[in-house]
Amino acid sequence: xxxxxxxxxxxxxxxxxxxxxxxxxxxxxxxxxxxxxxxxxxxxxxxxxxxxxxxxxxxxxxxxxxxxxxxxxxxxxxxxxxxxxxxxxxxxxxxxxxxxxx
Amino acid sequence: xxxxxxxxxxxxxxxxxxxxxxxxxxxxxxxxxxxxxxxxxxxxxxxxxxxxxxxxxxxxxxxxxxxxxxxxxxxxxxxxxxxxxxxxxxxxxxxxxxxxxxxxxxxxxxxxxxxxxxxxxxxxxxxxxxxxxxxxxxxxxxxxxxxxxxxxxxxxxxxxxxxxxxxxxxxxxxxxxxxxxxxxxxxxxxxxxxxxxxxxxxxxxxxxxxxxxxxxxxxxxxxxxxxxxxxxxxxxxxxxxxxxxxxxxxxxxxxxxxxxxxxxxxxxxxxxxxxxxxxxxxxxxxxxxxxxxxxxxxxxxxxxxxxxxxxxxxxxxxxxxxxxxxxxxxxxxxxxxxxxxxxxxxxxxxxxxxxxxxxxxxxxxxxxxxxxxxxxxxxxxxxxxxxxxxxxxxxxxxxxxxxxxxxxxxxxxxxxxxxxxxxxxxxxxxxxxxxxxxxxxxxxxxxxxxxxxxxxxxxxxxxxxxxxxxxxxxxxxxxxxxxxxxxxxxxx
Numbered sequence: 001x002x003x004x005x006x007x008x009x010x011x012x013x014x015x016x017x018x019x020x021x022x023x024x025x026x027x028x029x030x031x032x033x034x035x036x037x038x039x040x041x042x043x044x045x046x047x048x049x050x051x052x053x054x055x056x057x058x059x060x061x062x063x064x065x066x067x068x069x070x071x072x073x074x075x076x077x078x079x080x081x082x083x084x085x086x087x088x089x090x091x092x093x094x095x096x097x098x099x100x101x102x
Numbered sequence: 103x104x105x106x107x108x109x110x111x112x113x114x115x116x117x118x119x120x121x122x123x124x125x126x127x128x129x130x131x132x133x134x135x136x137x138x139x140x141x142x143x144x145x146x147x148x149x150x151x152x153x154x155x156x157x158x159x160x161x162x163x164x165x166x167x168x169x170x171x172x173x174x175x176x177x178x179x180x181x182x183x184x185x186x187x188x189x190x191x192x193x194x195x196x197x198x199x200x201x202x203x204x205x206x207x208x209x210x211x212x213x214x215x216x217x218x219x220x221x222x223x224x225x226x227x228x229x230x231x232x233x234x235x236x237x238x239x240x241x242x243x244x245x246x247x248x249x250x251x252x253x254x255x256x257x258x259x260x261x262x263x264x265x266x267x268x269x270x271x272x273x274x275x276x277x278x279x280x281x282x283x284x285x286x287x288x289x290x291x292x293x294x295x296x297x298x299x300x301x302x303x304x305x306x307x308x309x310x311x312x313x314x315x316x317x318x319x320x321x322x323x324x325x326x327x328x329x330x331x332x333x334x335x336x337x338x339x340x341x342x343x344x345x346x347x348x349x350x351x352x353x354x355x356x357x358x359x360x361x362x363x364x365x366x367x368x369x370x371x372x373x374x375x376x377x378x379x380x381x382x383x384x385x386x387x388x389x390x391x392x393x394x395x396x397x398x399x400x401x402x403x404x405x406x407x408x409x410x411x412x413x414x415x416x417x418x419x420x421x422x423x424x425x426x427x428x429x430x431x432x433x434x435x436x437x438x439x440x441x442x443x444x445x446x447x448x449x450x451x452x453x454x455x456x457x458x459x460x461x462x463x464x465x466x467x468x469x470x471x472x473x474x475x476x477x478x479x480x481x482x483x484x485x486x487x488x489x490x491x492x493x494x495x496x497x498x499x500x501x502x503x504x505x506x507x508x509x510x511x512x513x514x515x516x517x518x519x520x521x522x523x524x525x526x527x528x529x530x531x532x533x534x535x536x537x538x539x540x541x542x543x544x545x546x547x548x549x550x551x552x553x554x555x556x557x558x559x560x561x562x563x564x565x566x567x568x569x570x571x572x573x574x575x576x577x578x579x580x581x582x583x584x585x586x587x588x589x590x591x592x593x594x
Contacts, residue, residue, distance in 0.1 A: 010288070017281055024274050033270055040277035047284040055291050063235050063293075067280065070242045074273055077246050081253055081269050085262045094270075097263050100336045 009050030016043035028094050030085075034078050041071050112171040115162070115178045116230075118155035118186060122223045125151025126216035133212025141210045145201045145564070148215035149194065152222075156190040159183060163592065174294060175233040177363075180592035181439070182230035185359040187589070188447050189229070189352055193222040195454045195568045196348035202562035203344045203461045209255055218348060221247030225356035229363075234283040234293040237360055241279070241324060244356055245272050248349055252341040264340025271323070271333045279320020285313030299367040306371055314375050317364060318382070325357035327416060328386040331409050338405035339471075343464065346401060347457030350408050351450035358415050358446060362439060365422050369435070372423035379420045383524055386413030387531040395538045399471050403538060404456060407497060410535055411449055417528055418442040418512045421519040434519030436594055441511030443590040448496070448508035448579070455572030456493040459486055462565040473542060478551030487546045489573045496576045498539035499532050503580040 016039060023036030045064045052060020086092050113120065129147055137143050163183040170177050197215060204210045224243025231237035249272060253265025287293050289310035290301045302310065323330040338346045368375060390410030397403035418438040425435030463470040463479075463486065470476070480487035496505035509532060516525040579586045 017277075020277070024270075030266060030270060034273070037270075037273045037277055040274075041280065044277065044280045044284050047281070047288065051284065051288045057291070059293070060287065063284075063287075066235055066239060070239065073242070073246060077249055078269055078273065081249060081262075081265050084253060084256055085266050088257065088259050088262055094266075097266060099260055099263055100339050 006050050006054040009046060013043040013046040013050070016040075016046065030078075030082050030092050030094060033094070034075075034082075038071060038075075041067060107169075107171070111169075112176075115169065115171045116176065117162075118159040118190070119223045119226055121151055121155040121158065122219045125155075126219040129216045129219075130212065141205070141212075144210070144212060144215050145197055148197050148219060151219065152190055152194045152197065156187065156194065159186045159190060163187060163589070166592075170232060170296075174296065175236050176227075176230045177232035177296065178230055180594070181359065181362065181443070182226075184443055184589055184593055185229035185355060185446075186226045188355050188443070188450060189222050189225050191447075192348065192351040192355065192450045192454065193218060195450075195458070195572060196344065196351070198564035198568035198571075199347055199454070199458050199461050200344035201564035202465055203342070203565065206465060207255065207342070209342065211254075214251070214254065217247040217251055221251070222352060225352050228356045229359035231360065231363065232295050234286065234295065234364075237364070238276070238280055238283060241356070241360070242276060244353065245276065245324075248272075248345075248353065251345045252337055252349070254345060255342050258340075258342075260340040261342060262340075264337045267340075268333055268337045275320050275323030275330065278316050278323075282313045282316030282318075282320055285309050285316065287313075289313060295363055295367040299370065302368060303370040306374070310371070311374050314368060314371075315378065318375065318378055321357060321361050321364065322382060324353060325361065325412050325415070326354075326409050327382050327412050328389050328409060331386075331390075331412075334409055335402045335405040338408070339399060339401045343401065343457055343461050343469075343471075346404075347454050347461065350404070350453045350457065354408065354412065354415075354449060355446045358412075358419075358442060361419055362422065362442060365419050366425070366435075366439070369423060369425045372426070376420060376423040379416060379423070380521075380524060383413055383416035383420055384527050386410065386416055387527055388413075391531045391534045391538075394535070397538070398473055400460060400473055400476070400542070401457075401471055403473070403542075404453065407535070407538075408449075408453065410531065411445075411497075413531070414509060414512055414528055415442050415445060417516050417521065417524045418445070420524055421512075421515045421521050424519040424521075427520075431519060434515050437511065437515035437518065439593050440587075440590045441508070441515045443593055444511055444583070444586060445508035447586060447590070448504040448576070451572045451575045451579075452493045452496040452503075452505055455569055455576060456490065456497065458565055458569040458572060459490045459493065462486060462562065462569055465562050465565065473545055474552070476542060476546050477549045479546040481551055486569075489569050490546060491543055492573050492576055494539040494543050496580065498536045500536065501580070502577075504576045504583070505580070507580055507583045 020036045020040035024033050027033050048060045048063045221244045224240045227240030249269040252268050253262050255261035289307050290305045326334040394403050394406030421438035422435050424431035460470050496503035499505045499509040
């Protein structure tokens with residue numbers, strides 16, 4: 001097959017996914033955490049597209065549409081929850097949203 | 103083309119789900135446009151819709167019309183049908199529990215029941231998935247509704263905190279699940295579970311191993327398996343009790359039926375994942391029970407208890423790995439499958455029952471959450487105390503309750519499958535579990551109430567009926583498990 005070999009895409013998406021995971025673990029603002037989760041989902045999308053191209057399957061590319069729809073719904077719900085939290089707490093810093101422990 | 107299934111055949115197979123979808127949209131629109139003030143109509147209509155769906159599901163199960171549907175992306179076999187029945191029963195009990203509870207707290211907003219019905223449909227899709235992508239979408243439909251429901255009490259900061267924690271960790275875990283699906287697709291060129299079973303053996307690459315590992319993380323999170331359990335106690339404690347009760351039952355059923363399906367088709371490469379599942383099972387059983395002992399809040403204790411129960415169910419998943427090791431293994435795998443379905447039924451009845459008792463008591467006005475609050479309950483509300491007693495005995499796995507029968511079946515399956523070590527850990531941790539369940543019984547029955555008897559609980563038809571049904575099921579299926587075997591035995 002001509003063009004960039006599939007491995008390159010898989011490695012790139014692996015790196016993007018890892019960046020997303022690290023971001024989720026070290027960031028303290030839920031909106032940024034949420035962006036990192038979106039990064040993880042898009043890394044997976046890249047994997048699906050690359051694999052779909054590699055296998056010459058249309059499936060791989062169809063899955064991306066599903067994932068995008070799911071991610072869009074997730075954004076709506078996530079931002080809704082964050083707004084609701086901000087209304088009652090006046091902060092969205094994760095470290096300050098910690099009434100319940102152990 | 104004669105003989106080939108049409109779209110109508112496919113739609114008939116998911117008729118219970120369609121009924122749920124129609125009901126939830128009627129409820130959503132009706133609450134805004136038609137009956138703006140009459141809030142009692144919401145639960146009544148939700149119950150009617152669920153009962154119709156349940157009737158259709160039972161009919162389809164008995165007539166065994168199940169088949170692959172929608173281009174083989176759904177597998178409406180007995181496992182899907184029976185898990186759908188379990189989920190609809192959970193939904194029904196949860197609607198009854200929510201009725202007065204929401205009214206007393208001014209939370210009677212119209213979207214509660216539609217959200218719950220939609221999440222039931224998502225959970226049922228998960229149980230029926232024959233394609234990993236459908237499984238993912240079912241999981242997201244279930245989860246999205248649960249994220250919102252966990253934060254349903256908008257004025258209560260704990261509820262909001264539960265919601266945001268559940269949402270962030272849940273979305274994080276589903277990204278792992280999705281990456282796992284992508285890697286399994288990369289290794290085997292398919293996402294269909296029935297195809298996967300025939301292809302995995304010749305595709306044992308590092309990619310497949312990584313994919314399976316990520317699938318375990320994603321599903322383990324939903325099932326609340328240690329070490330992916332951190333969200334569980336906080337969400338169980340913070341969410342309104344009626345939501346906790348529903349979530350405990352439905353999410354557990356959906357996650358484990360999906361796991362049964364996935365690991366059933368991954369059985370040819372069981373050497374890849376068996377070790378991980380065994381380790382998770384042991385960790386979950388030991389630490390779930392240990393952490394539960396230290397709790398002073400009943401909801402939190404039940405959260406850790408739900409983690410411990412997830413550990414017992416993981417034993418069944420591990421047993422499934424031996425499905426292809428000769429006739430003995432096949433029999434053990436079959437037992438694990440039917441046993442875990444029985445266990446899921448038992449779990450949903452006893453957990454919804456236990457939360458139902460808390461909800462029933464909370465109708466007095468103050469929230470009953472602490473173990474202290476239950477002190478001397480038998481003096482001023484003996485019937486409720488006896489109901490709680492049965493649920494605690496059942497959760498602890500003491501005969502002749504349903505919890506014992508479920509645990510026994512998984513224990514027996516593990517023994518006959520050769521998972522001796524897991525069976526021993528299971529037995530030992532069950533003894534440990536009896537400690538904290540019996541502590542509640544002791545506090546209720548043998549300690550003096552701290553204060554004078556509070557005002558009697560305001561009678562709530564829904565909560566009483568739900569607790570009564572759960573208690574009846576716990577005892578009836580404990581004494582005569584054969585009644586339920588006819589249903590769970592269909593799954594082979």
